[in-house]
Amino acid sequence: MLLTTRSLTKTFPGAKALDSVDFGLAAGEVHALLGENGAGKSTLIKCLTGAYTRDSGDIALDGAPISPRSTSEAQELGIGTVYQEINLLPNLTVAQNLTFGREPTRFGMVDGHAQRRRAETMLEGYGIDIDVSRDLAAYSVAVRQIVAIARAVALSGKVLILDEPTASLDAREVATLFNVLRGLRDRGLGIVFVSHFLDQVFELTDRVTVLRNGRKVVTENTADLDRVRLIEHMLGHALEDEVSTRARTGGATARPDLLRFEGYGRPGRIEPFDLSVGKGEVLGLAGLLGSGRTESAELMFGVTPAQTGAATDAGGMLDLSSPRAAIAAGFGFAPEERKEDGIVADLSVRENIVLALQARRGWARPIPRAEQLRLAQMYIDRLDIRTSGPEQPVGDLSGGNQQKVVLARWLAMTPRFLILDEPTRGIDVGAHAEILRLIRHLAADGMSILVISSELDELIAVADRVIVVRDRRHVAELAGADITSDTIVRAIAAPDAKPTEAAQ
Amino acid sequence: MRNALRRVIPQLVTLAALVALISVFFPDVLRIEVMDGRLVGPVMDILKRGAPVGLLAIGMTLVIATRGIDLSVGTVMAITGAVAAWSITQGYGLGGALVLALLAGVAAGLWNGTLVAIAGIQPIVATLILMTSGRGIAQLVTEGRILTFSHEGLAFFGSGTLLGVPVPAVLWGATAIGVALLMTRTALGMLIEAVGVNRSAASLAGANARVLIVAVYVTSGLCAALAGIVATADIRGADANNAGLWLELDAILAVVIGGNSLLGGRFSIAASVLGALIIQTVDTGILLAGFPSDYNLVIKAGLVLLILVVQSPNLAHRWYALRRTAREQRKAAMTSAKEPGE
Numbered sequence: 097m098l099l100t101t102r103s104l105t106k107t108f109p110g111a112k113a114l115d116s117v118d119f120g121l122a123a124g125e126v127h128a129l130l131g132e133n134g135a136g137k138s139t140l141i142k143c144l145t146g147a148y149t150r151d152s153g154d155i156a157l158d159g160a161p162i163s164p165r166s167t168s169e170a171q172e173l174g175i176g177t178v179y180q181e182i183n184l185l186p187n188l189t190v191a192q193n194l195t196f197g198r199e200p201t202r203f204g205m206v207d208g209h210a211q212r213r214r215a216e217t218m219l220e221g222y223g224i225d226i227d228v229s230r231d232l233a234a235y236s237v238a239v240r241q242i243v244a245i246a247r248a249v250a251l252s253g254k255v256l257i258l259d260e261p262t263a264s265l266d267a268r269e270v271a272t273l274f275n276v277l278r279g280l281r282d283r284g285l286g287i288v289f290v291s292h293f294l295d296q297v298f299e300l301t302d303r304v305t306v307l308r309n310g311r312k313v314v315t316e317n318t319a320d321l322d323r324v325r326l327i328e329h330m331l332g333h334a335l336e337d338e339v340s341t342r343a344r345t346g347g348a349t350a351r352p353d354l355l356r357f358e359g360y361g362r363p364g365r366i367e368p369f370d371l372s373v374g375k376g377e378v379l380g381l382a383g384l385l386g387s388g389r390t391e392s393a394e395l396m397f398g399v400t401p402a403q404t405g406a407a408t409d410a411g412g413m414l415d416l417s418s419p420r421a422a423i424a425a426g427f428g429f430a431p432e433e434r435k436e437d438g439i440v441a442d443l444s445v446r447e448n449i450v451l452a453l454q455a456r457r458g459w460a461r462p463i464p465r466a467e468q469l470r471l472a473q474m475y476i477d478r479l480d481i482r483t484s485g486p487e488q489p490v491g492d493l494s495g496g497n498q499q500k501v502v503l504a505r506w507l508a509m510t511p512r513f514l515i516l517d518e519p520t521r522g523i524d525v526g527a528h529a530e531i532l533r534l535i536r537h538l539a540a541d542g543m544s545i546l547v548i549s550s551e552l553d554e555l556i557a558v559a560d561r562v563i564v565v566r567d568r569r570h571v572a573e574l575a576g577a578d579i580t581s582d583t584i585v586r587a588i589a590a591p592d593a594k595p596t597e598a599a600q
Numbered sequence: 601m602r603n604a605l606r607r608v609i610p611q612l613v614t615l616a617a618l619v620a621l622i623s624v625f626f627p628d629v630l631r632i633e634v635m636d637g638r639l640v641g642p643v644m645d646i647l648k649r650g651a652p653v654g655l656l657a658i659g660m661t662l663v664i665a666t667r668g669i670d671l672s673v674g675t676v677m678a679i680t681g682a683v684a685a686w687s688i689t690q691g692y693g694l695g696g697a698l699v700l701a702l703l704a705g706v707a708a709g710l711w712n713g714t715l716v717a718i719a720g721i722q723p724i725v726a727t728l729i730l731m732t733s734g735r736g737i738a739q740l741v742t743e744g745r746i747l748t749f750s751h752e753g754l755a756f757f758g759s760g761t762l763l764g765v766p767v768p769a770v771l772w773g774a775t776a777i778g779v780a781l782l783m784t785r786t787a788l789g790m791l792i793e794a795v796g797v798n799r800s801a802a803s804l805a806g807a808n809a810r811v812l813i814v815a816v817y818v819t820s821g822l823c824a825a826l827a828g829i830v831a832t833a834d835i836r837g838a839d840a841n842n843a844g845l846w847l848e849l850d851a852i853l854a855v856v857i858g859g860n861s862l863l864g865g866r867f868s869i870a871a872s873v874l875g876a877l878i879i880q881t882v883d884t885g886i887l888l889a890g891f892p893s894d895y896n897l898v899i900k901a902g903l904v905l906l907i908l909v910v911q912s913p914n915l916a917h918r919w920y921a922l923r924r925t926a927r928e929q930r931k932a933a934m935t936s937a938k939e940p941g942e
Contacts, residue, residue: 397804399804419803419804419805419806420806420808423806429804431804436798436800436801437798437800437801437804438801438804439798439801440793440794440797440798440801440802441797441798442793442797442865442866443790443793443794443797443865447790447793447794451790451794451802451805451807452805452806454787454790454791455791455802455805455806455807455808456806457787458787459786459787459788459791460786460787461786461787462785462786462787463787505805
C-alpha cells in the first residue's frame, strides 16, 4: 500500500465527521471515494493533505507514519491535491503557474527561457499542445485542470487527490482528462478520485471506497460492483434504527388532497412534474446528489419560482412566486445548507425561533418579549434543544440543536405544508431518531411534510409515499409496501439513465 | 436595559478617560455656565459641533448592520444643505425648505438602496457613485457659488437654542432616541440584524430583505438631510464644495468606535452616538488644550488608534488570558508557600 489510514477520526463540534476510517491506496491505481454530502469525503481528503489535523488514528505513506500540518508539507511528502475550483492563478502564464515558487533563476532574475523549457517538459506526456507563454486564462477549464494536475504531480509525485475534477468539463474533455489520469496511473501514481458521477467511476477507477455518515461502508474492486449495489452502499439500506420498525398503517387509506402541483417545472432546474400532497401525509423525495431533489423543493417554496404549471389547493390557485408568498400560503422550508440558509448565527435561540413568525406579522407589530420567551422555552422543552438558555447565540449550538431551532421556527408558524431538505444531515444519532419521531408526530397531527433525504432508511421509516428523482425528472412514485430500499435503489439506478453529463 | 448599558461601558469609559485627559490641560472642561438664557461651555460646544457626525452615525449604524456602508452621506449633506438654502432664497418659506431638503435626503437614500438591494451592486461601489457625483448636483443647485441666506427661522436650526440647549444638540439627541426606540420597540431591529447576519436565511424565513435594505439607506439619507440642514443653518449658507466634506469617514469611524462590526449584525445606536461624541471630544479637546493647530490631525489619529487598539477584541482576549495566568500563578505560589508550613 502506498498510502494508508488506520482508524482515522475527526470530530467537529456536535458531529463526528470521520469515525475510525481505514483507507488504503495502492500505487498504480485509481481509487474512487464516494459518498453523499456530509459523508466525510472532503474531511478525509483534508486530513490527508494537512488542511485538517486529525483527532486520532494514523496515516502512513510508503509504510512510514506521517502527520502533515499544511498542504505544502503534504506536497513535499508526495501528496498533491487538485480541487474543484482550481487553485492556479489565471492572470499568470502557464509557465509561471507551473514553476510558481520554484522559478529557475539566472543572476538572481527569473530566467524566462529556462522557465518555459521546464514548463514544456512538465507538460510532456499529457497529450496537450499549448503555448506555455500565454496566460492561463486563455485556456479552457479542462486545460487548466490538466495544468493543475501536471503541477501537482511534479511537486509531489506519489499521490494525486482529485476533488470533483470533472464537474465543469464536457464529455470530450472528460475523455482527455481520463487519458491523462490513466497515463499517470501506469507511471505508478496512486490517484484518489472524488466524484458523484457514477458512470465515470465505473469507466475510470480500479477500486471504490464508500463513506457514509463519517464511516467507511466498503472498499471493493470496481469491476465486482454494479450500479445498484454501489447506490445501496452510498444511501444505506440496513434498517437499524428503532424508528424504522414503525408499523406501516394508513398507507393505503386515501387522504384528502391538500395541495396539487400540475406540470410544475422550470427549464434548467427541474422538468415539469405532477404531485399531489395529502393532508397529514409524509412524502419522501429520493435521489442522488444533484438529481433535482433540492431544486424541486426550491420551486415549491418560491426560492426559484416555477415557470410552468400551477399549484392549487381547495381554494384555487396558489401564489408561490417568492418565499414570502409561499409562507403566506402556509408553507415552511428548512433548507439543506443549515449554516448558509437556515440559522442566523449571531442571533439568539429566541430570535431565531420567532424570526419567521415576526416576519409574517410585519415589523410594526412586534411579538411581546414575554410571548417570545414563552415560545422559545416551549420549543426548547418540546424539541429538547440543548442550550444554556433562550439568549444563547444559535451559532454556538451543535448541528443537531441548530436544526431543531430551524424546525422550531417553522413549527411556531403551524404551517400546513412543511418541506424539510436533509433534516438529519450532520446530526448525531440520538438527535436523528428524535427528528424522525417528530416528523411522524407532526404528520399525525395533520401537517403535510415533504422530506428530502439521502438516507434510504430514513425515507422508509417516515414516508407514506416516496417520489424518486433522477436527472432532474420525477421518475417514479412508490407507496405503501412498495417502499423498500430495493425498489428505491432500482428506480434511482434505472438502466435507461441518461449519461450523467446531462445532469450539468 | 442593563444589557444595553453594559454594551456601551467601553465607550463611556473611553469618554471619561478623554475628559480626564483634557482636564489636565484645560481644567474647566466640564464647566457649564448660563449666559443670556443659554448654556455655554465646552460640553455644549462638543454637543453642538458633534451634531452632523452624530446624525450621520445614526443612519450609518443601520446601514452597516445590514452589512452595507454608505459613503455618500457627506455629499448628501451638501445636496440637502444646498436645497434648503435655495428653497429659502426662492421664498418657499421655512416649512417648504425643510420638506424639500428632507425629500432630497429620501431620494438619495432610495437611489442608494435601489442600487444595493435591487440591482445587487456592492454597497461600497453603489454609494461611491453618489459620493463622487453628488457634489456636482449640489453645485447645480447653488449655481456654483456659496448660496447665502438671511432667514432667522432656518438659522435657528444651526445656532438657536431650545431651553438653553443648542438646537443641533437637541436634534441629534432626539433623532438618536427616536431611531433607537423605533428599533427596539418594533421588530425592525431584529429583522435588520437578521438580514445583516444572514440575508439568505432571513429571506427564507420570510423577512422582506429588499424593503428592509432600501429602508436603512433611506434612513441614512434622512439623517444626512438633517445634518445638512444643521450645517447650512450654522453658516447661513450652502457651500457645495465643502459642506460635509469627509464626514462620511468620521461617521464610519464613530460606528466603529461604537464597537459595531463592519460585517453587519448586532448593532447599538447608543454606542455609535457615543462614538461620535468621542470623536468630537477629541477634536474639541485638542483645541482646548491649546496645541498648535498643525498638530490636530496627528494627535487625533494617535488617539483614535489608541481607542481602537484598546477596544480590539483580540487584545481583550489576550488581556483576559494574561490576567488568568497571573491569577493562577499567584494561586500556585500561595499554595506552594503554604505547603512547607503544614
